[in-house]
Amino acid sequence: MRVQRAATATATIAAVLLGASDCHQTTSQPPPDVVDEMRAVGKVVASTTTEWFWESYTDIDQVVVVDVGPLNPDDAVATAIRTLRQRGWLPIEDVPNTPLLLESRSWAETRIWVEPLVSYEVPHSEGFNDQLDASNARLFGRLHAQGGAGAFVVLTAKSSWLSG
Numbered sequence: 428m429r430v431q432r433a434a435t436a437t438a439t440i441a442a443v444l445l446g447a448s449d450c451h452q453t454t455s456q457p458p459p460d461v462v463d464e465m466r467a468v469g470k471v472v473a474s475t476t477t478e479w480f481w482e483s484y485t486d487i488d489q490v491v492v493v494d495v496g497p498l499n500p501d502d503a504v505a506t507a508i509r510t511l512r513q514r515g516w517l518p519i520e521d522v523p524n525t526p527l528l529l530e531s532r533s534w535a536e537t538r539i540w541v542e543p544l545v546s547y548e549v550p551h552s553e554g555f556n557d558q559l560d561a562s563n564a565r566l567f568g569r570l571h572a573q574g575g576a577g578a579f580v581v582l583t584a585k586s587s588w589l590s591g
Contacts, residue, residue, distance in 0.1 A: 456487035457537050457584035465539065465582040468510045469493035472579060473570060475563055480555040489584045490563075492544060492570060498577045500543035507541055507580040526583070537586040544570060544579035 456476075466474070473492040478485060495506040508518070508527060516529040516539060526542035549567045551560050570576060 451483050452485070453483060454485040454487065455586055457489050457586040458534065461534050461537050461539070461584050461586070462489045462491065464511070464514050464516075465489070465491040465584060466493070467514075468507050468582060469495035469580065472573075473566055475566060476559070477550045477563065477583075478552050478556045478559060480552070486585070488550075491582045491584075492579050493582065494575070494578050495580055496578055498575060500545050500577050503578045503580050504541055504543050507582065511539065511541070526581075534586070537584055540581075540583040540585070542581050544576055544581055547581045 462474075468491075470493060471491060472494050475490050477488045477490060479488075480486075493507065495503050495510070497503045497506055504527070508529070511529055514531075515533055516531045518527055519530045519538075520528050526540040529539045529541060531537070544567075547567065549560075549563050570579060573579075
């Protein structure tokens with residue numbers, strides 16, 4: 428009887444501790460309306476997510492690849508930025524050879540990175556989600572191989588404390 432009570436008490440404590448750790452899990456991802464705004468920039472050729480995990484925090488980024496028409500990557504990015512500006516997204520930093528970062532007053536906790544497909548590096552979750560990493564690597568490999576890929580712009584939305 429004593430052994431059974433001890434085992435029951437141990438199981439109860441373990442269940443409480445596991446349940447308590449779940450209470451502190453946080454997941455952040457951009458609002459669906461932000462993703463809709465990205466999808467309206469051009470013809471959507473692909474969309475996916477990337478995931479990052481740190482301690483008890485999961486950050487899910489939304490990635491949309493759009494074809495905006497011009498075959499030159501610089502013109503394609505300029506076209507995408509012009510469209511996003513019309514929707515209230517403004518550049519907050521412009522560092523050469525890096526994705527352009529935009530913010531909107533309507534979406535204070537969300538940022539959008541804009542870059543041409545030709546310079547996009549497929550993110551890696553560092554082991555958090557190997558299956559998604561492999562899927563994204565195949566997806567972007569196929570996109571790079573497509574004719575007209577110079578017109579493709581990658582838009583990445585991040586909504587979290589990591590975005591600022």
